[in-house]
Amino acid sequence: MPARNPAVRVLAEEVEMMDFIFTGDSDASNPPKYALTPSGVAANKVLLAGVVSDVTEVNNEVGTVLATLNDHSGDVTIGATEEYSPEAAKFLKNLEPPQEVMVVVNIRTYEQDGELRQNVNVQEGEHGVIPQEEYDQWAYETIEQTIERLEDLDSEEDDRGPNYDPYLQYGEEDVEEVREIVSRAIENFEETR
Numbered sequence: 707m708p709a710r711n712p713a714v715r716v717l718a719e720e721v722e723m724m725d726f727i728f729t730g731d732s733d734a735s736n737p738p739k740y741a742l743t744p745s746g747v748a749a750n751k752v753l754l755a756g757v758v759s760d761v762t763e764v765n766n767e768v769g770t771v772l773a774t775l776n777d778h779s780g781d782v783t784i785g786a787t788e789e790y791s792p793e794a795a796k797f798l799k800n801l802e803p804p805q806e807v808m809v810v811v812n813i814r815t816y817e818q819d820g821e822l823r824q825n826v827n828v829q830e831g832e833h834g835v836i837p838q839e840e841y842d843q844w845a846y847e848t849i850e851q852t853i854e855r856l857e858d859l860d861s862e863e864d865d866r867g868p869n870y871d872p873y874l875q876y877g878e879e880d881v882e883e884v885r886e887i888v889s890r891a892i893e894n895f896e897e898t899r
Contacts, residue, residue, distance in 0.1 A: 717778075746859045
């Protein structure tokens with residue numbers, strides 16, 4: 707049985723930046739895929755919490771449902787399809803914005819019309835409505851964890867290889883942008899307290 711990959715807490719605005727996807731080392735026939743965050747963690751799954759501000763049903767053959775999730779850092783579009791993730795699609799479709807939620811997502815990229823695009827897919831059975839207090843606690847802990855990852859980037863060499871190096875995969879400007887995202891998230895969090 708393969709090792710379980712726990713979801714990593716990430717701020718919405720950093721998720722928007724995640725476009726480096728790589729396949730993990732594994733003997734499995736279907737090895738896990740990871741998205742590298744600009745703050746330096748490889749995530750097979752990402753845990754997001756925030757306020758869903760709108761939900762849209764896209765009229766296509768797979769029944770796509772999209773939602774905008776806002777947290778203290780910004781927003782990200784999340785989605786699910788009735789064909790591949792019927793429970794997650796139903797969850798999104800039944801939300802009554804604005805509503806606090808917690809979701810586990812997979813991040814995948816694809817190329818369309820010469821541009822790199824991103825899918826943030828809600829996982830089956832890994833979503834729910836949460837109370838405001840739980841969202842506030844999640845936001846605080848996620849900001850703390852992002853700060854710790856940024857401090858780790860500054861303090862130690864990472865010998866896991868180039869796939870795990872955010873400076874190599876994203877560049878110093880993107881890492882600095884995450885620092886700005888964290889500052890904005892802290893400011894917005896304090897304003898709501």
